[in-house]
Amino acid sequence: DQQVKQNSPSLSVQEGRISILNCDYTNSMFDYFLWYKKYPAEGPTFLISISSIKDKNEDGRFTVFLNKSAKHLSLHIVPSQPGDSAVYFCAASEGGTSYGKLTFGQGTILTVHP
Amino acid sequence: DTEVTQTPKHLVMGMTNKKSLKCEQHMGHRAMYWYKQKAKKPPELMFVYSYEKLSINESVPSRFSPECPNSSLLNLHLHALQPEDSALYLCASSQDVARDYEQYFGPGTRLTVT
Numbered sequence: 468d469q470q471v472k473q474n475s476p477s478l479s480v481q482e483g484r485i486s487i488l489n490c491d492y493t494n495s496m497f498d499y500f501l502w503y504k505k506y507p508a509e510g511p512t513f514l515i516s517i518s519s520i521k522d523k524n525e526d527g528r529f530t531v532f533l534n535k536s537a538k539h540l541s542l543h544i545v546p547s548q549p550g551d552s553a554v555y556f557c558a559a560s561e562g563g564t565s566y567g568k569l570t571f572g573q574g575t576i577l578t579v580h581p
Numbered sequence: 582d583t584e585v586t587q588t589p590k591h592l593v594m595g596m597t598n599k600k601s602l603k604c605e606q607h608m609g610h611r612a613m614y615w616y617k618q619k620a621k622k623p624p625e626l627m628f629v630y631s632y633e634k635l636s637i638n639e640s641v642p643s644r645f646s647p648e649c650p651n652s653s654l655l656n657l658h659l660h661a662l663q664p665e666d667s668a669l670y671l672c673a674s675s676q677d678v679a680r681d682y683e684q685y686f687g688p689g690t691r692l693t694v695t
Contacts, residue, residue, distance in 0.1 A: 501683070513685070567614065571623030571625075
């Protein structure tokens with residue numbers, strides 16, 4: 468049972484435009500969400516996170532939006548750059564005894580064309 | 582230094598072999614993690630160590646045996662593996678297991694079981 472889903476396996480965007488990556492979750496106990504970026508032959512790198520008490524968090528070109536009622540979050544990258552081309556993973560965490568456990572989505576391959 | 586190192590980068594082993602994967606960080610982090618990632622799948626948590634004690638075991642078969650000899654080192658001992666255990670094994674660390682501490686990932690060890 469996939470508790471975190473990224474339904475778009477890939478996304479292609481022109482340089483300078485907006486990239487929007489989507490993520491849905493089913494576990495209502497998740498209360499903290501993260502986005503990681505992964506280049507080939509490297510481990511995932513943390514990008515940005517959001518707590519369930521917020522609906523938006525911004526860090527430079529990256530903004531994450533959370534819609535708790537829809538159990539949906541999205542990552543906006545503006546403007547997109549060729550160096551952003553990578554696999555993007557959405558991840559979720561719940562509290563209590565599950566501290567430290569991240570559940571990842573399948574990933575979305577982002578390609579930004581010059 | 583925000584680096585998590587893993588050795589070896591690649592490992593090929595037979596089903597009767599015993600081998601170990603090694604992970605090291607010098608960021609003073611007190612939580613360390615092992616993940617397994619199969620091709621085109623998300624990373625899946627295997628083990629979490631908090632202050633050198635095992636805090637989460639995601640029902641991993643006993644042929645995988647983790648060890649945390651000190652706060653900087655994490656090992657994964659492998660014995661009698663099956664071909665389906667072939668995967669990328671990722672190590673990560675974070676300041677603590679609290680969910681708002683980001684996890685830093687190593688580049689992984691690509692394991693092939695023949």
